[in-house]
Every structure is written in structure tokens, then in C-alpha cells.
Amino acid sequence: DAGVIQSPRHEVTEMGQEVTLRCKLISGHNSLFWYRQTMMRGLELLIYFNNNVPIDDSGMPEDRFSAKMPNASFSTLKIQPSEPRDSAVYFCASSQAGFGAFFGQGTRLTVV
Amino acid sequence: GDSVTQMEGPVTLSEEAFLTINCTYTATGYPSLFWYVQYPGEGLQLLLKATKADDKGSNKGFEATYRKETTSFHLEKGSVQVSDSAVYFCALSVGAGKSTFGDGTTLTVKP
Numbered sequence: 279d280a281g282v283i284q285s286p287r288h289e290v291t292e293m294g295q296e297v298t299l300r301c302k303l304i305s306g307h308n309s310l311f312w313y314r315q316t317m318m319r320g321l322e323l324l325i326y327f328n329n330n331v332p333i334d335d336s337g338m339p340e341d342r343f344s345a346k347m348p349n350a351s352f353s354t355l356k357i358q359p360s361e362p363r364d365s366a367v368y369f370c371a372s373s374q375a376g377f378g379a380f381f382g383q384g385t386r387l388t389v390v
Numbered sequence: 391g392d393s394v395t396q397m398e399g400p401v402t403l404s405e406e407a408f409l410t411i412n413c414t415y416t417a418t419g420y421p422s423l424f425w426y427v428q429y430p431g432e433g434l435q436l437l438l439k440a441t442k443a444d445d446k447g448s449n450k451g452f453e454a455t456y457r458k459e460t461t462s463f464h465l466e467k468g469s470v471q472v473s474d475s476a477v478y479f480c481a482l483s484v485g486a487g488k489s490t491f492g493d494g495t496t497l498t499v500k501p
Contacts, residue, residue, distance in 0.1 A: 326488045334488060369433050378424050379489050381433035
């Protein structure tokens with residue numbers, strides 16, 4: 279398995295634009311997590327899904343953020359409209375219960 | 391709620407020194423415990439894990455023992471290398487739930 283695959287690796291966009299980050303899970307994993315990492319706030323959990331169902335979205339900062347999991351192997355995180363303070367590295371991770379999370383390489387988002 | 395507290399960094403060591411990074415936790419239920427490592431520009435990688443009391447996780451010379459009586463999971467390595475320089479995260483998860491991470495400890499190993 280190629281591991282968790284995120285795209286794009288880097289995204290530079292202008293304030294107000296829509297941004298979509300993509301994540302392909304490891305086959306057989308049933309939990310999916312989206313994290314955001316910045317120097318100031320460290321690693322923050324935004325939302326997680328179990329068996330395609332959103333379980334906890336309390337970390338989603340605002341209504342501008344939304345996440346979907348249309349099938350068992352794929353997820354998107356959308357920011358609309360984007361703002362400079364959204365600049366961060368966004369990670370997705372997948373897991374099978376109790377075995378630890380496997381992270382993707384991350385998407386470095388810069389909003390100018 | 392669940393929480394993880396780990397040793398504040400940064401930690402700077404000379405090559406071949408002994409490493410300990412402390413980690414303590416609070417959890418409802420019976421957590422699995424993990425250490426992750428993050429190298430610059432990369433995602434977190436699972437380093438080792440332990441799923442029940444007294445289990446020892448080990449990988450790449452690193453070890454940690456699940457101590458239920460002290461609610462701890464300290465990371466150790468007998469002889470660090472420059473290539474071990476990274477950020478280390480302690481974490482826990484209960485069942486299929488989310489992982490709770492510590493704030494991370496930056497390790498720098500000098501030749």
C-alpha cells in the first residue's frame with residue numbers, strides 16, 4: 279500500500295478563493311482524521327470520521343471549513359472563502375482501531 | 391477528557407548520549423499509547439506503540455513501557471544519532487476514537 283496520499287503537496291491561493299484538499303486513505307482503514315499544524319498552535323484535530331460518518335467536528339474553526347467522505351477511501355477538506363490565517367500544513371491520517379494513525383505527507387497551504 | 395503531557399523542549403544532546411522524553415497521560419477507559427516522530431517537512435510517523443499495561447513498544451532502538459500505575463509512557467534510547475533529530479509526539483487513543491496528542495518535543499542531536 280502506498281500509504282495515505284494527500285494532494286496537492288503545496289497550494290498557494292489568494293484570499294477569498296476556494297481551496298480543496300484531498301486525501302486517499304489506506305485500504306482497510308475505517309477512521310479518517312484531518313489535522314492542521316502551525317508553529318503557533320501546534321497540531322490541531324479539525325474533524326474525524328469513523329466508517330465514513332463524521333464523529334467529531336468540534337475542531338473545525340468556522341463554517342468556512344467543511345469536510346466530506348464520499349466513500350471509504352477518499353476525503354476532502356474545503357475552505358471557502360480562504361483567509362490568510364488559514365495558512366498552515368494540513369494533514370490527513372487514517373487508522374484501524376487501536377493500531378495507531380498513519381499520516382500523509384501534508385498539504386502546505388499559503389493564503390496571500 | 392483525555393490528555394497527554396510531555397516533556398517540554400527543546401532537548402539538545404550530543405551524539406551517543408542517552409535520551410529520555412517524559413510522557414504522562416490521563417484517559418477515560420483503557421487507552422493505547424503511541425510515540426510518533428516528525429522529521430522536517432514530513433508528516434508524523436508512527437514510531438512505536440503499546441496497547442496494554444506493562445507492554446513495551448520498541449522500534450529503531452527506541453523503547454517505551456506502558457506504566458499504568460504512574461500513567462506514563464516515557465520514550466528512551468540508549469545512544470542517539472544525528473539522524474534522530476526530529477519532533478517527537480506522545481499520543482493516546484481509546485478504541486476507535488480520536489488520538490489525543492501531546493505538544494511535541496523537539497530533539498536536536500549534535501555530532
